[in-house]
Amino acid sequence: MDCTDFNITIVGLGLIGGSFAMALRKLNPKNIWAIDIDKETLRVAQEMNIIDKGYLNPEIPLSNSDIVILAVYPQKTINFIKSNMDSFKSGAVITDTAGIKCNLIHEIMPVLREDLDFIGGHPMAGKEESGLKAASKDMFKNANYIITPINGNKEENINLVGTIAKGMGCKRVVYLTPKDxxxxxxxxxxxxxxxxxxxxxxxxxxxxxxxxxxxxxxxxxxxxxxxxxxxxxxxxxxxxxxxxxxxxxxxxxxxxxxxxxxxxxxxxxxxxxxxxxxxxxxxxxx
Missing domain, CATH: 1.10.3660.10 (6-phosphogluconate dehydrogenase C-terminal like domain)
Known part of the structure; x- marks a missing residue:
């Protein structure tokens, strides 16, 4: 997959977010940026060369990102999108990694700007450890990846999220309604x-x-x-x-x-x- 024109931002550099950063490197995006509340985590990630730059303040990366991947807990996902709605780049694709979907859709869609596309995602991968120290570039290798499109999502953006999942090593992409x-x-x-x-x-x-x-x-x-x-x-x-x-x-x-x-x-x-x-x-x- 050719990601060379994409700026990608990951929100939350824990186990899943850190693994995303590592796995996305092989897709060669234009930039991989990260947003996290912990300055030390961002410093370590940049030293590891899994991100190009880390930010405590979301405004700059969000305003320049074509794809935003939220790798934080469900309520934090909701809060982040609501709090930063004005900062997202027009046309951006926003996806998440949370293990529940209906509640997110119910909270996010009524406030989502019309020029943004939120596409639910759920990588079926993980481990008992947490944090960036437990992240792995092979976390998604041979894993299933669930995408939960809804009415209004653009087909090309749904396909984009699926293609990224495959590019990171997932062996199967499954499409379900949030309810299912x-x-x-x-x-x-x-x-x-x-x-x-x-x-x-x-x-x-x-x-x-x-x-x-x-x-x-x-x-x-x-x-x-x-x-x-x-x-x-x-x-x-x-x-x-x-x-x-x-x-x-x-x-x-x-x-x-x-x-x-x-x-x-x-x-x-x-x-x-x-x-x-x-x-x-x-x-x-x-």
């Missing part, structure tokens, strides 16, 4: 995090448990190492979907519990066989 995104993500991402946290918080976890931990416990609880500032936002902004998924999970747990109480090995065998088959079908194309 939030529904699906509540099951594939948010519910697993809740289950992992609940498992760690069980009363069965006692002193010395670590001596009896194997692969199943490590795999199931990996995502319990969770960002306590970000995740309440994601869950509360997607409340209806996540409550529905929790209730569905509770129903399944109750059915298995009842089968154990009743010594119903036939039910248990069928449930486990069905789960094995379904998982193979789900992950075969991942």
């Amino acid at each position: 995104h939030d529904d699906i993500i509540s099951y594939t991402s948010q519910l697993p995090h809740i289950i992992a946290v609940s498992l760690i918080d069980c009363n069965s976890l006692i002193k010395g448990t670590s001596r009896f931990i194997g692969g199943s416990f490590r795999d199931t609880t990996r995502v319990a190492t969770i960002n306590g500032e970000l995740w309440p936002e994601l869950l509360l902004y997607n409340k209806e979907n996540i409550i529905s998924k929790i209730e569905d999970f509770e129903k399944n747990i109750k059915e298995i519990k009842t089968a154990i109480i009743n010594n119903d090995d036939v039910f248990l065998k069928k449930r486990f066989e069905d789960a094995t088959r379904k998982r193979k079908e789900i992950v075969k194309d991942v």
